[in-house]
Structures are given as C-alpha cells and as structure tokens.
Amino acid sequence: MSLKVLLATDIHYPSQTVFVVRRAIELVRPDAVVISGDLSENGRVGEIKRLFEVLRRADKGVRVIAVLGNHDLRRTREGEGVHEKLERINKHLEGLNVELLDIVGSTELGDYRVVGNVGWYDYSFAPGYPEEYYLNCNPYGYSKEYLKAVCEKRRYECSFCYHRDCIYVDVDSREFARENKERIRREMKGDRIVVVTHHAPLKELLLKQWFFNAYDGQDMGDLLDGRVRYFFYGHLHDDSPSRAVIKGVTFMNPFRFQDSLKDYVSNAVITLG
16 A cells, blocks of 8 residues: 655744645645654744644645654743643644654554654764753853843844753753653564654764754664664754665655745655555
8 A cells, every 4th residue: 555645844833834834735635744843933832733723724634643843842831841841732732633753652654653753862963072062052151041041032033042952941861862762662663664753863964064963863873773764854954965865764854845835745745655
C-alpha cells in the first residue's frame, strides 16, 4: 500500500506559512501530514491549537502527525516545566485527532512505524567552549539574567540573543536530549521506520558552523541501524540541505520550499510504499 505524505516544519503560527500548508493539503489531498516541530512562534498553547484547527479545515480526514519544537516548549506560565507544558498542550489538542509523537511515542503509517519527539540538543555540535557559554546561550559574556531582561524589554526580539531556550525553557538540556533519544530507540519496532524530530540528528546536516550549533541538535547516528528509511527534521530553516541521503537514510527538511506553494507541492510530498 502506497501513502502520500506531505511534510512541513517550522510553521511558527501565526505566520503566513500555515496558509501555504493548508492550501497544499487541499491540492495534494495527502494521506498524512507530518510536521517536524515549531508549530507556534511563542509557545502559546492556544496558537498550537489554532494551527491544527486551520489545517483540519483543509481536510477533516487527513492524518496529522507532529512533534513539538523548541519554540513550542518555551515557558508561558511561571514555574511551568517542560513535562507540565507537554501535558497541557496534549490536553488542549483533545478532539483534534492530532498524533503528537512527544506524547504517544510512535504510530503506524501504512507499512512504516513513525517514531519521534522534539529531539533537543546536548551542545555537542559546537564542542570546546566553556560550560557557562552553553548555559547562558551566548559566547559574549552576557549572563542569563541580563539576556532575559533585554529579551523581555524587546518583546523577544533580541539582536544578539540568537537562542532563548535557556531563558524560557526549564530543562537540563543534556539530560532532556538523552531521554528523548532513548525514547525514540525504545519505540523503534519493525523493519521499516520513519523518525521525526525537530532538532537536527547529524552534525553533517548543518551548513553553517558557529557557536550556536550547540543548540541545533544531537548525534543520532547510532539509531541508523538499517531499519530507518526516512528521517524528517527542521529547526535549521535554510541552514541545512532540503534532502540528503546518508548511510542509506533519506533526511528531509522541507523548510525552504514553504515560501512558494508551487515549490512546496512539488518537493515536500513523498510516497511511502
């Protein structure tokens, strides 16, 4: 049985990208839509819910499989940790028939097992820096408290604060990355597997080399045991190849196609068969 799958990533609702994806669903009529994270811009649960409501209006019957991204896990309630945020998102999505892999772990799609979650990062893509650089999300000597004050003053638009997860996500990044990788490993059942994460799974997928690669992903090469056929990810936007075949696995990040409906429907649809 062959299935038509539309890929999407980094929609950052309420951006205009949601309307490109919605129109593509209407045109392509896929069997499933797979979204590899950053559903929302600011991590508001209502934004995530509205995104799926918009996509449902395009085709009530299409399967929607998704993982969360770092934007989605940003704290929007004081004192709320990542796991509490996950549960709150899941509760708000009840009734929308969304298969959120961060919660369910895996699902069947035709002859394939689809597994995944946000993925996260362990700083290993930018090794050799002092620990305080990683924990403060910058190599410039700014403290986390200073960055937070500036980010809040500028309403999250910080010219020098490229990465704000350390300010707005309450988690031990190395441990969270390890947990997520092991969850994926445990869910890998069968001999035809699709893995979905938000963060990049291999350093060689990064086209730009700088300090902030520390927050781009973790090495998941040890998961590629011959059963993984596809690996869908996002997060890097244009700073990764849209498609690459490594160790017999097809890696896809559809972000760059989403600016044009024509490019999107031509390049972000795959057939699983």
